[in-house]
Amino acid sequence: MSAAPQFTGWQAIQAEVLRRIHAREWPPGQTIPGEVALAQEFGCARATVNRALQALAEAGVLERRRKAGTRVALHPVSKATVTIPLIRQEIEERGAAYGYRLLRRQEGTHAMLTGPALHVTALHFADDTPFVLEARHISLSVIPQARNETFHEISANEWLLRNASYTSGDITFSAQAASAEVAQHLGAETGAPIFVMDRMTWDGEAAITAVRLSYVPGYRIRTVIGGS
Amino acid sequence: MSAAPQFTGWQAIQAEVLRRIHAREWPPGQTIPGEVALAQEFGCARATVNRALQALAEAGVLERRRKAGTRVALHPVSKATVTIPLIRQEIEERGAAYGYRLLRRQEGTHAMLTGPALHVTALHFADDTPFVLEARHISLSVIPQARNETFHEISANEWLLRNASYTSGDITFSAQAASAEVAQHLGAETGAPIFVMDRMTWDGEAAITAVRLSYVPGYRIRTVIGGS
């Protein structure tokens, strides 16, 4: 917990800058010395200072503008990075055995997808206990080879990772009351609070897939932040 | 939607590398040419290539190891960055008028905090409609000046931003059934699915505050990802 990282190079500068911010030597909103000045103080090249400050700016700790200089962020915008793992990985990382069962597979259409769509519903298990219900729609005009896959042995979740790539995506998290169907599959009571993740992915302008993951009651997603 | 960004410098290299990955010229798992080779191909300095590849590695698109080289990530780890704004900001960005009301303020203790703690419960409104219930515990041994604040006019959410800094934090998202009290405050029915965010922040080893935000039914958190 208290190991001394003993930073060197640009990370040492980053650490020192962070120290001064936390120590209120450079209070929020204040303009800190320019890169040249800091480079001179730390006895290094300006590029090294730049590297350190740029990383802090990306983290939201600093705000940098040309000519205006670098200021300590007034509202240290908390950015939490949520890692979205493969469902199989997530289950196995919990030390549980992964299980999978296809519930339904049929062609149809979907409001967010152009042309025909493949609808796949499946359950993912952790140690034989339902963990998450996957309800997915795959665009058959964009990913026609999905027609040849039964999704009986491999989940659409994993199959798509191997057979499709995306350029952008959109995720929303919400709490939903379990419908009768969802409740039944997850072994919960109808109306139970369900953590839901809706994902939409695109390849350029083409919508590839839309998926809703309904997690078993009690599920929680966790993340860590470092701030100022 | 289709504006031509016309990248230059290291961003152009980044774009080209991404293009080759998406075009499957460099399939997942494959080792791509070394920095020197790419620098020669693109006619730039190695540092410029390094900048581009390093950014992609940080985004999870590439995996880099010394001596082994740079490989296209097999599982493009989806990292979604969730921005945690000030509650006031979040409400105002929705075009609603922000409102605040303190519900309770009392001293006590808290399992996660050492020493005495201040317990503050408050409601945040969007256009006179309850938006989120804030139940917070503040460590009085770490932030003693909280004793002098009534939290009648300013929320603990904002007050802490001005009066405390943190070095690390921990956030969990979950879906919870509304308790009778929560339901009453949010104007929901008991048992309704509530999106809950639990946050814990630390300054070094000292726990500063623990807060639970219970959002009004229908609330959703949204984020965008760019991937491979």
Added chain:
DNA sequence: TAGTGGTCTAGACCACCTG
């Protein structure tokens, strides 16, 4: 042990923006 990425340097030019 040799090859790869990680980092630093000293200098330079440029884009941007505030005063």
Added chain:
DNA sequence: AGGTGGTCTAGACCACTAG
């Protein structure tokens, strides 16, 4: 208009690690 950060360069040394 001038100062600030953003970026590039050419070269160098080092740390790590795969073979």
